Amino acid sequence: MASIVHAEEVMGTVVSFHLEAPTLAASDLAAAVAEATALLHHDDETFSMWKPQSPLSRLRRGELRLEDAPPEVSEVLDLCEAAGTLSRGWFDAFALPGGVDPTGLVKGWSIERALAVLVDAGVTSAMVNGGGDITCHGAAPQGGPWRIGVRHPWRLDALAAVLEVDRAIATSGEYERGRHLVDPIGRTGPAPASATVTGPNLTLADALATAVAVGSDEAFEVVAAIDGYDAYLIRADGSEASTPGIRFVDAETDPSPPR
Amino acid sequence: MKRAAIAVVAAVGGFAGVLGFNLGGSRAPLLQGAGASTPPATPPGSSSSASSSSSSSSSSSSSSSSSSASTPPPAGVRSALGNTYQYGYGQLAVRVTLNGSTITRVDTVGLQTAESYSQQLAQQVIPLLRHEVLAAQSAKVNGFSGATYTSEAYIYSLQSALDKLKKK
Amino acid sequence: MTAKPSSAPPRPAGLLTLGPDGSPEPSRGAPSAPRSPAPRPLLVDLAVAAVAVGFGLSVGIALTATSRHQLAAPGGVALFLGNVTGLAGTYLALVMVLLISRIPFVERVLGQDTLLRWHRRLAPWPISLIIAHVIILTIGYAQAARTGILHEIGPLVNGFPDMGIATAGFVLMVAVSIASLYPIRRRIKRENWWGLHLFMYLALALAFAHEIVLGPSFVGHPMTQLVWSVAWAATAGLVLAYRIGLPLVRSVRHGLVVEEIRPEGPGVVTLILRGRHLERLAVSGGQFFEWRFLARGMWWQAHPFSISARPQPPYLRLTVKCVGDFTTALARLPVGTRVALEGPYGTFTAHALHTRKVALIAGGIGVTSVRSLLEDLPKGTRPVVVLRASSEEELVLREEIAELVKWHGGRLHEVVGPRTAQPIEHLAELIGDLRKRDTYVSGSESFVTSVTRLLALLKVPQEAVHADVYAL
Numbered sequence: 001m002a003s004i005v006h007a008e009e010v011m012g013t014v015v016s017f018h019l020e021a022p023t024l025a026a027s028d029l030a031a032a033v034a035e036a037t038a039l040l041h042h043d044d045e046t047f048s049m050w051k052p053q054s055p056l057s058r059l060r061r062g063e064l065r066l067e068d069a070p071p072e073v074s075e076v077l078d079l080c081e082a083a084g085t086l087s088r089g090w091f092d093a094f095a096l097p098g099g100v101d102p103t104g105l106v107k108g109w110s111i112e113r114a115l116a117v118l119v120d121a122g123v124t125s126a127m128v129n130g131g132g133d134i135t136c137h138g139a140a141p142q143g144g145p146w147r148i149g150v151r152h153p154w155r156l157d158a159l160a161a162v163l164e165v166d167r168a169i170a171t172s173g174e175y176e177r178g179r180h181l182v183d184p185i186g187r188t189g190p191a192p193a194s195a196t197v198t199g200p201n202l203t204l205a206d207a208l209a210t211a212v213a214v215g216s217d218e219a220f221e222v223v224a225a226i227d228g229y230d231a232y233l234i235r236a237d238g239s240e241a242s243t244p245g246i247r248f249v250d251a252e253t254d255p256s257p258p259r
Numbered sequence: 260m261k262r263a264a265i266a267v268v269a270a271v272g273g274f275a276g277v278l279g280f281n282l283g284g285s286r287a288p289l290l291q292g293a294g295a296s297t298p299p300a301t302p303p304g305s306s307s308s309a310s311s312s313s314s315s316s317s318s319s320s321s322s323s324s325s326s327s328a329s330t331p332p333p334a335g336v337r338s339a340l341g342n343t344y345q346y347g348y349g350q351l352a353v354r355v356t357l358n359g360s361t362i363t364r365v366d367t368v369g370l371q372t373a374e375s376y377s378q379q380l381a382q383q384v385i386p387l388l389r390h391e392v393l394a395a396q397s398a399k400v401n402g403f404s405g406a407t408y409t410s411e412a413y414i415y416s417l418q419s420a421l422d423k424l425k426k427k
Numbered sequence: 428m429t430a431k432p433s434s435a436p437p438r439p440a441g442l443l444t445l446g447p448d449g450s451p452e453p454s455r456g457a458p459s460a461p462r463s464p465a466p467r468p469l470l471v472d473l474a475v476a477a478v479a480v481g482f483g484l485s486v487g488i489a490l491t492a493t494s495r496h497q498l499a500a501p502g503g504v505a506l507f508l509g510n511v512t513g514l515a516g517t518y519l520a521l522v523m524v525l526l527i528s529r530i531p532f533v534e535r536v537l538g539q540d541t542l543l544r545w546h547r548r549l550a551p552w553p554i555s556l557i558i559a560h561v562i563i564l565t566i567g568y569a570q571a572a573r574t575g576i577l578h579e580i581g582p583l584v585n586g587f588p589d590m591g592i593a594t595a596g597f598v599l600m601v602a603v604s605i606a607s608l609y610p611i612r613r614r615i616k617r618e619n620w621w622g623l624h625l626f627m628y629l630a631l632a633l634a635f636a637h638e639i640v641l642g643p644s645f646v647g648h649p650m651t652q653l654v655w656s657v658a659w660a661a662t663a664g665l666v667l668a669y670r671i672g673l674p675l676v677r678s679v680r681h682g683l684v685v686e687e688i689r690p691e692g693p694g695v696v697t698l699i700l701r702g703r704h705l706e707r708l709a710v711s712g713g714q715f716f717e718w719r720f721l722a723r724g725m726w727w728q729a730h731p732f733s734i735s736a737r738p739q740p741p742y743l744r745l746t747v748k749c750v751g752d753f754t755t756a757l758a759r760l761p762v763g764t765r766v767a768l769e770g771p772y773g774t775f776t777a778h779a780l781h782t783r784k785v786a787l788i789a790g791g792i793g794v795t796s797v798r799s800l801l802e803d804l805p806k807g808t809r810p811v812v813v814l815r816a817s818s819e820e821e822l823v824l825r826e827e828i829a830e831l832v833k834w835h836g837g838r839l840h841e842v843v844g845p846r847t848a849q850p851i852e853h854l855a856e857l858i859g860d861l862r863k864r865d866t867y868v869s870g871s872e873s874f875v876t877s878v879t880r881l882l883a884l885l886k887v888p889q890e891a892v893h894a895d896v897y898a899l
Contacts, residue, residue, distance in 0.1 A: 007418035014415045018401065129402045140401050151405035162400060171405035196404060262475050269476040273483025281491045348571040349500065371496065373503035373571050375643035376587065382647075 002029040003141075008037045011044045011107055013131030019118060020125040020141060032121035036114040036128075043110035046070055049103060060099030076102050076109060083207035086226060090211035090219040108133050108170060108206025133170045135202040147249055153193035153234055160194060160234055162249040168202035171195065172213035173234070193236055195220075198246065199229035217241070336363070341420030343369050344412040348377040351385075353416035357424055365389045365417065385413065460738040462711040462803065463771055465778050466535040474533060478525065481658065482518055488651055489514035492643035505567030509560050510643050516556025517638060520631055523549055524662050529669040529772075538774035539731075540896060554604045561597055589636035596633030603627050618728045628666075635659060674717075674769035680704055683743065683766040685720075688758060692823040695792065696758045697735065697746045700766055705740040711777065712737050712803030713796045713867070713895065716770035718745070722760060728753065729769060733796035733869075733895070735824065737803065746824065748792040748897075775867060775895035777803040782865050782891060785810045785837075786858045788878055790870025791821060796895045797869055798824050801831040810837035811858045815870070819843055851877050861887050869895035 002024050006017040017036070021029050048054040055073055058064035066074055080093035080102045093102045111130045115137055118126050125138040127146060136146040145164040152160040153173055163169065173194035195212035197205045212219045212231050220241060223231040230245035242248075338356035349372025356364035367385050372378045489511040497503050526546040534542065569579035584594050603626050605611060612620055638655070639645050645652045681702035689697045702708075710716075717729040730753060735746035749755045775796055785808040789797040794814055804810055812832050816822045822841055832839045840857045855861055866887060868878045875894045882892050 007414060009415055014418070016402075016414065016418075127402055132403060132405045134402050134404055136401075146401045149400045149403045151403060153405075159403075163404075169404050173405065194405060262472060265472055265476050266479040269479035270483040270486075273480035274487045275483070276480075277484055277487025277491060345573070348502075348568065371500045373493075373497045373500035373506045373567065375492070375497075375646040376641045378497075379646045 002026045004029055004033060006033050006037075008040060010037070010040045011048075011110065011130065012050075013107075015040060015111065015114075015128060015130040017118075018127040018129075018141075019123050020138075021121075021123045023124070024122050028121065029123070032118050032123065035121070036117045039117060040110055040114050043072070043106065043113065046072055047076065047102065047106045047110075049101065056100075056102070062099075076106055079109060079203060080105055080207075083204060083211075086204070086222075087208055087211040087215075087219060088222050090215035090222060091207045104210035105203060105207040107131075108135075108168070108202035108204075111135055112168075112202050133168075133202060133206050134165070135168045136165060137167075145247070150194065150196050150232065160240075161232065163196070163198065163232065164247040164249060165198055167198075167200045168205040169196060169198045170202060170206040170209040171197075172209040193238070194234040196232040197223055197229060198232075199226075205229065335359070337424055338364070339420045339423040340368065341416035341418070341423070344415045348372055348374045349381070351381070351412050351416060353413060353420055355417055355420040355424070357421075367413075460706050460740065461709045463535065463709045463714060463776065463778075466774070467532060468536050470532050471536040474530075478522055482515070482522070485514050485518040486511065488644040497643075500571065501573065502567040502570030505563050505570060506643075507567075509564030509567050512556045512563060513560035513638070514642065514644060516553045516560055517634070519549060519553035519556065521659065521662055523553055524628075524631070524666060528662065528665040529673075529769075530665055531669065531673075534772055535774065535778075539772040541774075550604075550607065554600065557597070557600065587637070588640050590641070592633045593637035596630040599626050599630035599633070603630065621728075670769075674767065677708070677769075678719075678767035681708060681768070683768065685760050685762050685764040685766060686742065687762065688760060690758075691746055692820050693818075694749045695746060695821075695823045696749065697744060698757065698760075700743045700745075701741050702743060703741065705738045705743055708738055708743075710734065710738060710771040711800075713775040713777070713800035714771035714773040715796070716745075716768040716772070719767040719769070720757065720760060721765040721767060722756075725753065725756060730754075731772075731898075733773075733775075733897075734771075734799050735795040736799050736827075746792070746795040746798075773895065775800065775869065775893055777805065779867075779893045780805075780808070780865050781888075782863060784808055784860075784864045786861060786864045786866045787812045788815070788854060788858075788866065788868045788870075789813070790815045790868075790874035790878075791817075791897075792823075793868075793870030793874065793895065793897055794822075794824050794828065795869075797867065798828055798831075800867060801828065801835070804835060806835075808835065808837075810835050811840070811864070812837060813840045813842060813854050813857055815842045815854070815874070817843070817845055851881055854878065855881060855885055861885055865891045865893065867893045867895070870897060872896050872898070 002022075003020040004017065004026075006019075008015045008017070015037075017033060019029065019033070021032075024032075045051070045054055047056045049057060049060075051057060055064060055069045059066065059069055059073065066077070077093075077100060080091075080100065083091045083105055084093065091104060093100050093104065095101075107130055111128050111133060112135055115126060115128050115135050118128075119137055123137065125141060127134060127136045127140075132151075134146075134148055140146045145166050148163050148165050148169050149159040150161050150163060150171055171194060195209050195216075197209040197212060199205045199208070208219075208223050208226070208229060208231070212223055212233055215222070216233065216235060220231050220233045220243075223229055224243040230243040232240070232242040232246045234240050336356060336358045338354055341353045341355065343350050343352040349370070351367055351371070352369035354366045354368050355362060356366075367389070370381065370385075372381065492510060493503070493507040498507055523546055526542050526549070529539075537545075565579055565583060566576055568583055569576045572579060572582070584590050603623060606615065606620065606623050615623070639652050645655060681704060683700040683702040685698060686701040687699045689699065691697045713733070715731050715733040717731050719726060719729045732745045732747050734744060736744045747754055747757055749758050773796075777800065785804055787797045787800065787810055789812070797812065797814075801810065801812070810832060812828060814822055814825065814828065822843065825841065829839055842853065842857070858864070858866075861882065862885065866882060868875050868882075870878075875896050879892055879894055883889070
């Protein structure tokens, strides 16, 4: 039986892999991880807004036509449009001047692709965590669903909640300092402190978490209506809301923080 | 004239008072608390959304892994210092101590920032991260959603420390 | 101080016809208003010392907030300098506010004009330090984040708590400061400039939060946070109490209305106001109020005018020279117009006496404060009064002055004619023993300046010269 923990610095964050593959040889597992991380780097090269020569940057500057760009680009842009429609505009990759900005979605999409590589290779239990955007496969090492702690937006020494998750979870919001999200509709008002979305796919969960972080209660209702996706919102005033599908781990059975 | 003299003497007196207070050590936090232990946080942005803003060091990709299958855990207590990771308004490094394959201790060393606010944030974040690493081991929580730059720097440094231990 | 103005002259009969023409003189048995309390210079010395200690403390905590480790980190030196300039500049801004907060015990010793002069002299320091703070810190943060200076502005403003409003405060502060530069200020109408200047309070308030949340001397130091907050809250309280609260209470209590407007000479009018409880309005002869006439188009501006007689309940009197739009409109105020007042202010009072004898020199409309001061001079001061005017008609209030001088057993000289014909040096000869007297000078700025310069030449001690400048 092979298990592996691996951390990869990519896409401006650290992506960690927690994998178990009882049927795989250690070398096969290592090869699968190498393939998965290579894919992450490839996607980073394609979609980086910070590398001036990335296909996305060139597309934004108008130096590259969409039909000449790598096929992933149009795939991601299609996904952005779909996410925009699904979120009724609260996720909008096309809102800002300077061209399309798919960063609210592309990390989740890329992590899903990496996970798919691992699952194809025979990994039976996997968690890929890209800076808090997490996708899981199979059962957690302790058995049953994965337990994911959601950071408390203000109390840095505590968790807001621990959730049971089968597949994907993404959290967006203001952490450590200031706000960093841009409301595509240009509204002002207190942004939520923390917006978490769970669901069967991290690509959409990532985009929807961004949407709720911008649109607060209105976007929350939109997510609640999307089949399979659930939202957990902590508003700027500290009040909370969650859709029925959010599974909290009870405090008594939760041995983790708060301390 | 007289009042000017009063003002100058009083100002110098107040200033000397603060210095004396500090040098006397009774106000240790102002002089010491800052530099000794902790690192800064970084600008917002990493968690999940709008900005994929990469920190300065993210262009260089590095990776490390530890596989429990390929290498049987060595016995005894060992520790290693992770790489220094720069981000936002500072940098930090982590020292990890293992007993066998179990992480028994995670310390932050080489924390450096010039900026008090970042320093305070990091001082609040890092105990959580330390707890997180130890708690995650016990498999009660598998991961954390809503990451920050500080935590990324922390995890990265931790990983590099584990990596060094594995290679020893 | 040898003479105390405790025994005021009994009012010469038939002189003080403060009441409306034709009506009998107001009840002579009525209690007269008390004088403003005596100045307490020692208290002011203590206050100056306390404020200066505060400055020393501020610089001290700014200097010691940065550890050697922080200094060595990237951007450390710039962040250190930026914090020191910020804290020192902000503390001086607090001093600026205190200087114009109208604290009565301070005003009584230093006088409004001195406080304003200090305020103006200090002004360049806080704003320069705060501008330096902003520039140096931007550089420091850029170094710490290893990014460009311009690139760092966005994250600084957006990425830190309370920095957005602090930035707005800074922009406001710089704008108001530019408008206060003399070449620009003199092109702006006084009332407009004053309204603009009020935004400085807003700017300081906007900047406050980021100081506490981000300042290295405050982050993680609840004690300094508390002291700093209390200091600012107290300053704000003083401003509210003495610039708004007290004037409001006094105005409501006395409920002054215009009773009569009487021409006094060419372009000079006397306003007689009627009010309640004037026997409780503590004011000394020679002092002034900031007056606010609650009429259309006038209510929002306050103007300083001296009282031209001590209050004689239920009447209060001021005499005004009509030079601008505002003062000209005063002469046409309808009877019954309500009047609000702020004050009294000014150190041009009998409290200032150092010697037993007095000389009073008034140029033009400067006669008004001399007139009310004469009422307050103690017996035995033998005042020599010199009234200076360019024509006979401009010698307003001359009969009242003559009567008061006679009562005091003093001398009155009226010097009439263009300035060229009556050189200022002539005044000294008229009085004679100037060096043995306290000399009170009132009038336009140029008049007061030339007289005080003359007195300095004659070696009259500076503390025996008291000036009251009229902005005309």
